[in-house]
Structures are given as structure tokens and as C-alpha cells.
Amino acid sequence: MDAVILKGRADGFELQLATAASFAEIKEQLEKLLAHLHEETPTDTVGFVVETGKRLFTDEQRQELENVFDKFPRFTIRLMRSDVVESSAVAAKITRARTSFAGGIVRSGQVLSFPGDVVFTGDLHKGGTIRANGSIYVMGSAEGVVHAGYPQNGYAVVAGRLTHLTQVRIADTVDVVEDENYPAAAVSYINDQHLLVHAELSKLQDVRPQIFESERMEES
Template identity: 30%
Template sequence: MNQENYVIFKGTKDGVTVLFQPDVPFEELCTQLEQKVEEAGKFFDNVKTSLAFKGRSFTEEEEEKLLQIIAERTTMRITFVKTENNELKQISELLEKDIRAFNLTKFHRGSLRNGQKIEFDGSVVVVGDVNPGAEIKATGNIIVLGQLKGMAHAGCKGMTDAFVTAVYMAPVQLRIADIITRFPEENKHGPKPPEYAFVKDGQIFVMALS
């Protein structure tokens, strides 16, 4: 990466990463980002993807400025933003948006053991683990601030834009509205980043949050 090319877009299996040179003034980064986005033309239009900022840390105000530049020049639909500042920032943002979107949100503090079940007309936030044999069923979204290894059914009354997210996602069964998916056995072991499950084109997609 040289001085004339200090903002680089890179496509990855998880989305789009923007690499920033760390020792360049922020205003210069903004200027080149504007140029890069405009040069890309229609490439980003109507694309639904995650967006990662890498190479340096930004303040919240700076992040908002960068996102504004992209939003004003494309119709890209960003599912979440990953920055260098906080690995779990996206889960916190999803939680905040969920609380604003739904008047009814149930918080459960502590882990759910085998045989325990939560059913709620609204969204459910579990501050703990959902162990094998436990189940969550919600008409809204499901957020697990821990390990999800039991069963999760979000949007159980047909809400297809509901989502499920967890710090560690390895459910026995995951369901959104009437769409069901199972996680492969090999994905249930070893470290991995927080993940986000959502429906697109009639299928459940699972995307890493880092």
C-alpha cells in the first residue's frame, strides 16, 4: 500500500473490507474514499454485504463520516460494520436497534439448561448460554450474549426479517419464521467469531460478525 493508494477495497468471503493506511490524515482518507467509491460506479449498488474497516482505529464520529460517504454515493445495503475498535460492537448495535424496534423485549439473565424453554411474544435477549436441550421461541429477534447450542426459533409467527445472533453460534436447530436450518457437526467445535443469522431469498444465511 503506497501513499497514492491508501484506501483499498477488498472482497472477502464475509463481505467487503476497506483497508486504510494508518499514518494518513483522516481528511485525506475521506477524500480518497470518496474517489474510490465514485470510481466503483454501480459495483456496490443494491449489494447487501457486511463492511469491515481495517488498518487503523476510528472514533465513532469518524466511523459515521466514513459510512456517510459510502451511503451518499451508493445504494449498498450494509448488514453490519466491523471495526478495529470493538469485536462485539455489532452485537451491541443489533441489541440497541432491537430494543428501539420492539416495545416488548424479554431479558433473561443466566444460562438456560437442558429442558428449559423461553417463549415470548416479542424479542428475547439471553445474557448467558443456551445449552443443548434448551429452547428459545420468539415472535421477534433472538440475541444470545453467550453460546447458543440449543434450539432457537425467531419470528415464530411468520416474521421473516427477524434475526438470530450469538457470541458463539452452534445450535441444534435454528429457525426463522418457517425456514429451518441445521448446523453441520464439524462447525460446532473450535473458536470462531460471533455470528448473525438472517433470511434472504427464502434461505437462512449465517454471517460472521468479525
């Protein structure tokens, strides 16, 4: 059984590592293969994409593979990828995609934080802050600061009753709320020019159609 299979690419080579092979077999065959290629290929630097299949390497194993490549200075690992992901990464992704529902009172000086999106139906006092990694939908009484897309998610929106807020923040953009600039029911979002702008809430599907597309996919 071949523990390492070589395939040509337009931009270099691809190495497919057999899932059933032991790590020792992979290392041994990899070094022999790279030694042969080092003699047969031109003197240019060559980048390799390493496909690990249905296995995940530990940090130590990844370092050992990099050490094999270090023996051949013209060869580099351009990308190492797997068909599977760690359970912790899956759990984090699910958490970020979750929608939370929150009520209650957020008083001055308090910060209420959420992973993913949040629908807020409570009472946000002046000086209080609601913060979320995703979008924030304001359905309650809100007079403080609402910060969506924290810290760098520019796709997030703030939607709902926004006219009494002190500030609207999305990712790294900030707007001081003035009633005349906000419709009674509004959506705030970052446009293509990286500016925080506001529109009627009815425009939410126009400015962020993916939100509604994902809902239809879940229903189907």
C-alpha cells in the first residue's frame, strides 16, 4: 500500500496521505519521495498541497512532517488540509451560528454579550451595552449601546427599534444615533464602501439576502 501518493498540479504538486497508513509509514515514504523529486525536478522552489484525508494530525505530527520538508530547502508545504475537522471547531461554529433570545434589564455600566445572533426583547438603559458576534434584533426598549459583529464581523446588522439608542456599532464602525437619521423601524449595516448606513427595516432582505436564504434552506 502506498502511504503517500504524488499528483501533479498546475502550481506544483499534491501529496495524498493514505488514511489507513501509519504515521511512521507516511514519514518514511514521504522522505524517500521528496529525495527522489529533489534530484529529478528543476532548481526552482516547489510548493506542495498536502491532503491528509480522513485524519487529523496533532501539532507534533505536523511539525514532524515540516521537519521532513526542511531537509529539502527547495520544497515547501503551501497548504495542509483534511476532509474532517476537530470537534472543538465544529462546536465553535455551531455556537457562532446560534440565535439567542434575551429579555430582562441591562443597566448603565452593564455589558450583555452573546455568541452568534441575538433577539433582544428587554430594557436596555442608557450606559448599558448589548454585544454580539452576529446580528442584533432590537424588539424591546433600548436606549444604550448596541454593538453587532463584535469584533470583526462586518456582515452583521442591527435591526428593529433603534431611534432611542445612544450608539450603533457594527464591527469597527460607530454611529451616534440621531432620530432624524433613523426610520422608526430600521436596519443598520455596513455597505460596500465600509460605511455604516441605515434603511427601512423592510429593506433587510435586500441588503442581507443570505439571512433569508439560510432560513429557507433550514426549512427545506
